[in-house]
Amino acid sequence: MGFYTSPSFFIVLAALAIPAAACGVMERGLKAWGMVASAVMLAFLFGSSPAQAAAFALFVCVACTCAYATLASWKSGKKSMVVYRVCLAATIAPLVAYKVGAVFDQNILAFAGISYVTFKAVQVLIEIRDGLITELRPADYLYFLTFFATITSGPIDRSRRFMDDIRRQPTRAEYLDMLSRGMLLLLLGAVFQLVIASVAKYYYVPTRPLATPSIAYGIARQVANAYLYGIYLFFDFAGYSMMAMGASYCFGVRTPRNFRAPFAAVDIKDFWNRWHITLSTWLRDFVFMRFVRWATKRKVFGSRLSCACAAYMVDMALMGAWHGLTADYLAYGVYHGALLAATEAYQKKSSFHRRNRDRIWYRLLSWFITMQLVFFGFALFSGQLHLIVERIING
């Protein structure tokens, strides 16, 4: 069953949301029902594939063992960095095995949502280490990892936020407000994904041959394709994300939003504050900031700027690798890392930028350039550029 795509998913979702609404209105049992609903949905998700079900079960066992081993070490006051590092490596290992396996066409430990659930488990481990998580109820942690609404493709929620939501049964008025927002998000998301993205996809033909009446026509078609793909990607993923938020709201969970008008971004830094927000903020908090802190303490870089540039490269290269260990995704990551580093350097160094940054013409120009860079990035991401280069080389 395809989550948020198959008709059967929406039928099951409706059937599970009605008792949830009853729990919400009666002000009791929302969390318990949410756990039952997640179990039902997971049975549909993994039911037809025993291999995926086993890989998922293994992952959950590893993540729980690691989280509780680290928590025990921190609670006892030992705070063993060896335990923490081994646990971190073990939690990431299935994702790495899966991504490396995919390079060699091997299906190792794969299950739907592995990339997203790994980020959730890693966040918990790191925050135990930081001393921010000092207690972790097993049922709540299990619910956090297996919450069906966001399991396949995010948004990537944070455990402390999620647990605040599920531990506090909302009042009837609060719940009804959430439910109505949830239904609106589900409907709007469906329009984004099933209508607008489908139309864009209909006109987007990724394998359109280069052999066209003229070179200019060929280039124009490729450019149009890149824009159509970008539009498709946004409406497809933003639509999915809205529906995932909407489904969460029905179960009393305020899953954070993933997109905030990304095509209104005036520079690349602004773009990453608006595009796949839960991924970019996760990477900001757990990779970028940690890298900067590590490098600052050891005085690895001569200046704040070079430290920032290196941190952007590490952050975005990891983002690319997380999408998959293919040339296209890795290039996409490095490309955005380089763009962010260049933006940072330009904004810090250029007096022209400082003088003009608030002027309308400058903002418009900056927006226009940003959009071209963003859509060029999508052409890398989709493999379109790869295809073009291959065709040129092969004639």
Place this chain on the structure above:
Amino acid sequence: MDKGMIEEQVIDLLADICDDDAVREERDIDLFDAGLLDSLAGIEVLVAIEEAFGVQIAPTEVERGDMNTVNKIIDRIAERL
């Protein structure tokens, strides 16, 4: 360590990181809104606080709104010492 000493050290380290003596006077302005700090300099502040006071503040421990003025930073350190 009393609050006066914390204050003095925090202001010195902020003046150094922000490269601006405005922080000595304006103790309740939003340092991010005023353009005195960005997220990178914010991490430098956390590192400097750890080195000066031995107080570790994790990047995800506080919302930006909880540590965006000179006085809020001083309060946060005083709380933990």
